[in-house]
Amino acid sequence: xxxxxxxxxxxxxxxxxxxxxxxxxxxxxxxxxxxxxxxxxxxxxxxxxxxxxxxxxxxxxxxxxxxxxxxxxxxxxxxxxxxxxxxxxxxxxxxxxxxxxxxxxxxxxxx
Amino acid sequence: xxxxxxxxxxxxxxxxxxxxxxxxxxxxxxxxxxxxxxxxxxxxxxxxxxxxxxxxxxxxxxxxxxxxxxxxxxxxxxxxxxxxxxxxxxxxxxxxxxxxxxxxxxxxxxxxx
Numbered sequence: 001x002x003x004x005x006x007x008x009x010x011x012x013x014x015x016x017x018x019x020x021x022x023x024x025x026x027x028x029x030x031x032x033x034x035x036x037x038x039x040x041x042x043x044x045x046x047x048x049x050x051x052x053x054x055x056x057x058x059x060x061x062x063x064x065x066x067x068x069x070x071x072x073x074x075x076x077x078x079x080x081x082x083x084x085x086x087x088x089x090x091x092x093x094x095x096x097x098x099x100x101x102x103x104x105x106x107x108x109x110x111x
Numbered sequence: 112x113x114x115x116x117x118x119x120x121x122x123x124x125x126x127x128x129x130x131x132x133x134x135x136x137x138x139x140x141x142x143x144x145x146x147x148x149x150x151x152x153x154x155x156x157x158x159x160x161x162x163x164x165x166x167x168x169x170x171x172x173x174x175x176x177x178x179x180x181x182x183x184x185x186x187x188x189x190x191x192x193x194x195x196x197x198x199x200x201x202x203x204x205x206x207x208x209x210x211x212x213x214x215x216x217x218x219x220x221x222x223x224x
Contacts, residue, residue, distance in 0.1 A: 031209075031210070032210065034212065034213065036215070041200075041220075042217060042218070043202060043215050043216055043217035043218045044154070044202065044204075044215035045215075046212050046213070046214060046215070049211070049212045051210070089154065091154070093209075096167055097142060097144075097159045097161075097166060097167055097209045098144070098156040098159060098167055098169070099146075099154075099156060099213060100156070101153050101154040101155070102153070103152075103153050104153075
């Protein structure tokens with residue numbers, strides 16, 4: 001069964017810290033992987049998309065990596081800020097058009 | 112920046128009533144999706160739509176659900192006879208192709224009482 005898991009479920013860090021969010025998936029034959037941000041009660045904002053042929057993608061302070069063989073992706077956030085506080089979702093697309101989501105990691109960055 | 116828009120943002124309905132959730136996908140996108148998120152749970156896929164027909168649907172998307180693209184801009188999700196367990200945030204999404212970024216709307220909160 002194709003599943004996506006994110007650990008930890010919650011993370012609290014002081015402002016300025018660099019941090020890594022983890023995503024793991026069963027079945028390494030993915031098509032692509034997308035990271036999203038979700039603020040409470042709000043929609044999903046796409047952060048980064050990594051195709052299966054890519055190893056990483058960068059956008060500003062965010063860097064996402066992909067290791068298909070081990071079934072893992074990480075989202076690295078540099079110099080975290082209180083405004084980064086949100087839930088971060090990892091979603092994987094396999095051989096169909098749909099995304100399968102992890103349960104998310106809720107990040108709190110303390111001033 | 113173009114965005115997916117959804118209406119209503121929040122709807123309360125009585126059990127057994129029909130509900131229509133509306134979405135305007137990004138204008139040059141060809142693939143359309145509905146997902147839902149029950150409070151505290153994962154975001155779940157419901158249905159994908161391409162070329163005026165359903166391309167894939169999940170087990171959740173039973174006969175009570177239907178989708179339609181009535182004109183060149185709107186994409187709707189209809190729930191024929193709502194149940195308490197249909198209470199969730201419903202997200203519309205769109206993409207140019209299956210290999211590109213999927214963009215989500217702000218969601219429609221549906222509360223069935």
